[in-house]
Amino acid sequence: MSDAIATAPVPSGAPPLLMVEHLTMRFGGLLAVDDLSFSAADAEITSIIGPNGAGKTTVFNCLTGFYKPTIGRLALTAPHGRFLLEQMEGFRIPQKARVARTFQNIRLFPAMSVLENLIVAQHNKLMRASAFTLAGLVGLPRYGRAERQAIELARYWLDKTELTVQADAPAGSLPYGSQRRLEIARAMCNEPVLLCLDEPAAGLNARESAELNALLLSIKREQQIAILLIEHDMGVVMGISDHIVVLDYGRKISDGTPEEIRSDPAVIKAYLGEEEEAELPPEVAQDLEVRT
Amino acid sequence: MEYFVQQLINGLTLGAIYGLIAIGYTMVYGIIGMINFAHGDIYMIGAFLSIICFLILGAIGVTFIPLALMIVLIISVVLTAAYGWTVERVAYRPLRGSFRLAPLISAIGMSIFLQNYVQLAQGARNKPLQPIISGGMTVMEGNGFAVYLSYLQIVIVIITIVLMAGFTLLITRTSLGRAQRACEQDQRMAALLGVNVDRTISLTFVAGAALAAVAGLMVTLYYGVVDFFIGFLAGIKAFTAAVLGGIGSLPGAMLGGVLIGLIEAFWSAYFSVEYKDLAAYAVLVLVLIFRPSGLLGRPEIEKV
C-alpha cells in the first residue's frame, strides 16, 4: 500500500529531501508540537534545538512513525520515490522511505555482537536475498554472497566508527561512547537517505564530542545524505550545522544558519529569559542545559 | 425471571470471592508490575488452612459457629499471609531489576512448587468438609421455581463488602496506603523520600495473601471441598477479573470479580455447564486483545 504513495513523480523544481508542513502533535490536553514547518536538504546537517520539553523528540517520533501526527504533512522526496511519512506504518519508514534514527537513551541489541547489530540493520536487504528464508535454509549461494556484502558494509562502518576491534564482542559490553558510535553505525548500515540523530553527543566528553563532529561531517560529505540532529551540545550544533531550527514549547521560534540563530533575539529570550540582552555564547547555552 | 434472580445471587457470591482474589493480583501488579502467578495457589493454601482449622476446632469441641469462624479466619489469614510474605521474599525480591519476564517465570515456578508441596503434604485427593453454615431462605417464588438465598451467601457478601470498605480506607487514608501509592508511581523516588520500598512491597503481598485466605475460607464453606489444584483455575479467573476491571485499580478488581462471577453463573445456566470455564478464558483473551487497560484502567503510552 505504501508503495502506491511512492509512484508520484518527483517534481522538477527539486524540493528539499524532507518537507515538514504544519506538523501538530497533541497528547490529550498537551500540545507537544504546534504547527511546525521546516525542511531539510540533501547533504546538509539540519539541527533542531530548544530547551528541554520543547518537543524535539516528538518531532523525531512523528518522522519515524512511532507517533501518528495529529495534523501535518511529512513529505520525503528522494531519488527512489516520494513518501508521505505520516501515512506510513512505523517499520515501513526505514524499510521503504529509508529514514534511519538513533535514540536518546541508546537502544542497541545488547546481547548480540557489534557486528550482528550492524547485520540486523540490513535485515530487509538480506531477507530478499535469502528469498524470505527459503534460499537461506537450503544454502543457495546468492544468500552467501549477499551476507558477505553485508559484512563488508558493516566492516566499512566499523572502521569509520573505530569499532572494528570489538566487532565480535556483545554490544552491551562496550563503553558508553562506543555504544553511541555503534548506534550511528547501525543506522548507517540501514543505508538511509535521511539520518535522524537524537542527542548523539549526550554523555560524551570533549574529545569524543569532537570525534563525533568529524564523523557526522564525513558522513555528510561522503554519503551526501541529509542529517537531522537533535542536540544540546552547542559545540556540536554550531560547529557542524548548515541550518538550525529552534523550538520552544512546541513552536518554531527561529530558523536559519548558525550565525543567524546566534544573534536572533527570540532564541536568546527563550534560552536566557526576558531581561538578557547579550549574545548567547555557546558555553553558556551548554551550561544552561541541565541534562538528565 | 426467578431462575434469573437465582443466577444473579449465585453469580454475585462467586464474584465476591473472585474479587477478593483479584485484589491481590491488581495490587501486586500496580506496585511492581508483575503477574503474581502463584497468587491462586496462595488462595488454595488459605482454603487448606481453613479446612484444617475447622477440623481441629471440631476435634477440640468448639461448636459455637461464629466463634469458630472467627478463629479460623484469624489463623488462616495469619498463616497464609506468612506464605505471601515468604513467596515475595524468596522468589520475587531478588529479581527486582532483572529482565522483564524473569519474575513471571519465577512466579510460575513458585506456583508449581506450592501446588506440589500441598499435594505432597496433604495428598492429592479432594478434601470434603461438612457444611458449617447451613440454612437459608426463599426470597421469591413463582413458576414452580423458588429463589433460594442461603445464609452462607449473605455472610460471604457481607464479609466481602466489609473487607473492601476497610481496604479502601487502608489504601486511601493510612501511611501504608500512601507509601504504596508512592511506590506505584516511582519506586526510586519513593525510596529517596524515605519510604521503605521493600517493606511496602512485602506488606502488599501480605495484604493480598490475607484477602486470598479469606476467599479460600469462603470457598471452603461454599463448595465444601478443596484440592491442591483449585488455585490454578481460580487464579486465572481472578486474574481475568483484575484485567477486566483494569489492572492496578482496586474498585476495578472488585467490579471485574463480580462481572466474572456473573458471566460464569449465567453462562452455565443458559449455555452449557461443560463450557463454563471457557467463558472465563474467552473473556481473558478478548479483554487482553481488545482492551488491555480494562474497564477502569488507564491506557499506557509508549515511550521511546
Place this chain on the structure above:
Amino acid sequence: MVADAPVATKRFDLLPVFKEAVLAALLTLALTIGLIGFRTLDVGGSLSFTTRFGDVAMACAVVLLGRLGLALTRSGRPEPTLVGSLAAALGLAFLLLTADPESAAGGWLPFDSAIVNWILVFIALGLAVQAGLVLRSQQPAVLASRTQRDALMDRVGAQVQQVALWLGPALLLAAVAMPMMPFADRRLIDIGTLVLTYIMLGWGLNIVVGLAGLLDLGYVAFFAVGAYSYALLAQYYDASFWVCLPFAGLMAASFGLLLGFPVLRLRGDYLAIVTLGFGEIIRIVLLNWWWFTGGPNGIGSIPRPSFFGLPFERARSEADVTFHSVFGLDFSSGHRVMFLYYLILALALITNFFTLRIRKLPIGRAWEALREDETASRALGINPTNTKLTAFAIGAMFGGFGGSFFAARQGFVSPESFTFIESAVILAIVVLGGMGSQVGVVLAAVLLIGVPEFFRELEAFRMLAFGAGMVAIMIWRPRGLLAHREPTVRLHRRRGMWGPP
C-alpha cells in the same frame, strides 16, 4: 579512614545472628504448622487428621541451624559453619547409606522420606562448600555478589560451549548407539524415546522463547493440535502416519498463525497469559466436543507408524509384506520400539539443525533483535508482527510434529495429556537449560524427565523440583545455567574470549 582499615578488628556481634536465625525458624514454624503439622485423612467419606509435629520441629531446627550457619559465614566466621555442616552432611549421609529406615538406626534420621534426607545432605554440603570458599579467600561471602557469580558462570557457560563442539556429536553418537547396546532393554529405550520427545519439544519452544523472546505458556496446545490432527485423520480417513506428519505440522503452524495474529502485539507478560488462555481453550474444546474428538475418552486405536509403508507386524503368511519379512529378520516387538526411538531422534535432530541454521539467517537474527529491543528493531525496518508470527508458527509446527509422533507412539490421545502442566514442564526444560541453548535443553530434559523415570521414588518430588528449579534459576542465573551466546557471524577469527586483545 585509611588508617582505620588495617587495624579494624572484626568486631563481631552474635546477637543479630541469633535473632536472624530465630526469626527464620519462627517463620518456618508458621509455614509448616498448618500444612505439615496436620495431615488431613479421608476416612470413610468424612475428614479426620493426624499430626506430624515431629516433622515441624525438625524443619524448624534445620532452618535454625542452617540460617545460623549461613549468617555466620556471611559475617566472616565460616569456621563453625564449615565444621558443623560438614559433620552434619557426612553423618546424615552415613546414616542414610548404612541404616535400613525400618530398623532402629532409622529412627535417628530427621525425616521419614529418604529424598528429603538426601536434600538435607546436599544443603549441608552446600553450606560447607560456601563456608570453605569464604575461609580460603579470607573475604566474607565470596560468591555473594551477583557480578562475581555471573562472571564465574559466564566462564563456565563459555567453556561448555567449547565443550559442546565435541559434546554434541558425542551425545548424538551415544543416542544413536544406545538402543543397540546390550544393556538397552525395552524400558531404557522407552525412557529414551520419552526424553527425546521432550528434547524435541524443548527445542521447538526454544525458537519461540529463547530466540524470539516470546513467553508462550500454551505450547502444549500445538502439541495437542498435532496429536489430534493425526488421530482424527487416521480415524476418519485412514491416513497413514507419513501423510499425516507434515499435515499435522502444517495444521499446528496454521493454529500458531491464527492465534498469534491478534496477540503478538501484546506486551510480554500479557502475551504469556493469553497464550495460556488459548492453550486451555483448546483443551476444553477437545474435552467437550465429544462427537468429534471423543471428549474425555479421547481417540483410541490410532494406527502405529509403519517403516515407510512396511508395518511392524508378524507376517502371517508368505504373502504378508511386513518389516521383518522384508529385512529377513525374525519378528520382534522390539523393532517397533526401536523404530519409534529412531523416529523421534530424527525429528529432534531436524528441529535442532533447523534452529541452528535459521539462527544464522536474517529471520533468526531479527527474532533475536526483537527479543533484545522491539523499538530499535522497528526503527531498522523489521516488521515486528510478521517476524514474531513466523517464530510462533515455526515453533508451533515443531510442536505439531511432536504431537503427531506422540499420538502414533501412544496409539491413544485424550485431552488429559495436554494440560497447562505439560506446557510448564516444557517451559521449565527450556528455562533451566538456558534460553537459546541447545545443549542446555538436552541436559535439562535428561535431568528432569529421564532421571525421575528411572527412580520412581523421585516421581512425586519431580514437579516440586521443577518449580523450585525455575525459581532458583531465575534468581541465580536468569539466562539459564548454560546460557552463553555465541555470535552467529564473526568478523575476526576466534581467539580468546573475543577478538584480539
